[in-house]
Amino acid sequence: MISKKMIPLFVLLVVVFGYSCNLAFAQEAPAEVDTRLFHTGKIWIFVSVILFSYAIIHSIYHARSGGNIFIRRIAGLEAVDEAIGRSTEMGRPILYILGLGTVGDVATIASMNILSQVARKTADYETPLRVPCNDPIVLNVVREMVKAAYLDEGRPDAYSEDDIFFVTESQFAYAAAVDGMMVREKPAAVFLQGTFYAESLILAETGNSVGAIQIAGSDSDSQLPFFITACDYTLIGEELYAASAYLSREPMLLGSLKGQDYGKFILFAGIVLGVTLELVGITWVTTFFQEVK
Amino acid sequence: MRRQVPLILCFLFGIVMMLVEFSPHPISEGLRAEVIKWDLIIGPFALVIGVITLVHTHVIRVKRRVEHWQYSYLVFFGMIVMVAFGLPTGPKNEVFEWLFDNVQVPMEATMFSLLAFFIASASYRAFRARTLEATLLLVAALIVMIGNAPIGDVLWNELSPVGDNIPSTARQWILDNPNLSSRRGIILGVSLGVISQSIRIIFGIERSYLGGGD
Structure with missing residues (x-):
């Protein structure tokens, strides 16, 4: 521009x-x-x-x-393909949780960017992708975004609007609903990406108990220890923001990571x-x- | 065009709101307040869509007779009751308040209290001293736990001839030095990541949230 x-x-x-x-x-x-x-x-x-x-x-x-x-290897992002592949082989859905952030939170937008890349792959493999949302604006953006990702992959028929739905804005009611989904549907892979508060461990431990491969990522430093303990892979802080560039391998996005490194060098x-x-x-x-x- | 308009709006609002942050001028403050109002206005409209999708989801569950479909009637029941009492007279309605205080709050507290058990199970897995890192974690956790409990200092002062309140002092040292410095490292990385992500979005380089492509 x-x-x-x-x-x-x-x-x-x-x-x-x-x-x-x-x-x-x-x-x-x-x-x-x-x-x-x-x-x-x-x-x-x-x-x-x-x-x-x-x-x-x-x-x-x-x-x-x-x-x-x-760009250095990020184990959590390398595992995205593994998680989607596992779900496809087992014939079970993927559960993508965007956290409690609003569309104004940068972590939620970063999470949406990862979801977009995940949706492209699930479109290819025809793996069900379930996204329970706790914010109605996030719900609408996510629906449009996933729909566009399926269209871009040439699989509009595989897109199901019913799989992306609003649950509630209440923190623990949301945690209860998502926990219930995990226990009933037993997803093979759970993505917990975005802004999380006290519900982080409730979600991550339930995911762990159903045997799902879990990839978490958050910028909430107080919740990161819970994710590291309960999940298979965790994107720590800035890795969440680097995920979109890492997964898409777009040179312009990767370039911004180098600029970020200059900033880190100056701070250091x-x-x-x-x-x-x-x-x-x-x-x-x-x-x-x-x-x- | 469908993607160009959001990108242009994003660019304009991104730049303007960033500059507003550095300006105390009344026009700038007014602009910030106005944008917050717009945000508040959009919210209820989106909530209507949210409620519609919630109803739709549960209607589908009932129609398809999926597992535990009967619980969807509870959702409808709860929604109708709360709307029936809350909508005409507002949230100060006695029945509405009673239902909120005696149904919703205890249920949320129940979910929150589960956290204690989840912390226990997660700690058990994390503290198994299988590797050097896990052992260090276990030792640090033990020191912090003993330092947090008042009995830790009492026992130490009674039994040990060396120093006073060593457990709480050690706990504070762990929290103030290794813990705080690593947290600050994460926070610095996050802050730079947020700026970088914002620039990518403002300049239209990051478009994945629009569904990708051009």
């Missing part, structure tokens, strides 16, 4: 526009209302977002021009520098990061 040459220009325009408007509006404003166009206290966060965004977009365009991208360097300077009594790095809010 935006060419590579335009990116620095776009960034410059945003910064100049923001700064000029900030000055102009601040002079005309009454004293009691904050009419600054830009929150100067967030300048460093803004700069970090711009720099990190630039690194990602640059990596994406680098990947699009044919650059080689290495900052941490090492901060710790080293702190040890020799120089505290400005620590003070700087404490003041960034």
Whole structure:
């Protein structure tokens, strides 16, 4: 949508526009209302977002021009094919649980992206894919998304709208309903991907008890230990967001992961520098990061 | 066109809402409040669709006489009763409140309480000291458990000649150092992942949520 040459220009325009408007509006404003166009206290966060965004977009365009991208093996994602294959061989359904997040949660969108890739494979193998939803908006998006995935695979006849359904918005009622489904239908594979709260272990342990191969993934760090304990494979934190790129192997998506790594490298360097300077009594790095809010 | 319009909307809203985050101007605040209102308005419409699909799912179950189809009547019964008492007079209706407090809340509490048993079974599997990692996990878990229980410190102070409140101090050290640092590592990765994912979505690079393809 935006060419590579335009990116620095776009960034410059945003910064100049923001700064000029900030000055102009601040002079005309009454004293009691904050009419600054830009929150100067967030300048460093803004700069970090711009720099990190630039690194990602640059990596994406680098990947699009044919650059080689290495991505480490992620066991949980390698197992997706195994899980679908197992379900197909056993003639049992796959249960895909998107968690309790809304469509505004990035983890839910990441989960939908994985579901899209899973749906393409289930369309090919004609394996039933059951998706109980706890949010009506997520339900509608997921229905459209899975339908499009089946259409893209040339298998619209295999798509069943009844397999993607709304259960309830209530947390534990949802857990009870999904547990009941697991016990009755005995799915061969269970995917738990998205935002989870206290119901995570209830779902994962029930899945474990019915002998399903379970692939979990969440950005909720407090729920990850439960998934690691009860599931066969767990996508930890950022791996959930990398899943779509990993499964589709699209160069542009893989490129964004490289940009992410640049961000991690900068953070790591900052941490090492901060710790080293702190040890020799120089505290400005620590003070700087404490003041960034 | 069916995919281009959502992509354009996503791009516009993504960029605008990101900039709004950095602006305290009243117009910016107003815009944020307005978008939240739109979100609140969309919710009830989607809920209607949700309820329709729920009814449809259970009607199909009854028609096809699938296993335990009789329970679908309970869904209809519960839905009709709650709507009959809740819709005309709102959630402050006495019967509605009584049903909520005495039926729904205890049932949810029952589900939540199952968590204790699931934690026990999951811990049993996780703490079997078969590997070095599992052994370390077991040792750390034992220290945290003993440190959390008041009797741990009491027994230590009575029986050991070395130091006071060592179990709770060790527990706190484990939580503040290895535990917190690894959690922060995960949180940093998640934060970068969220930004990266958002950029992919805003710029229309990630389209899987639209069903993939062009």
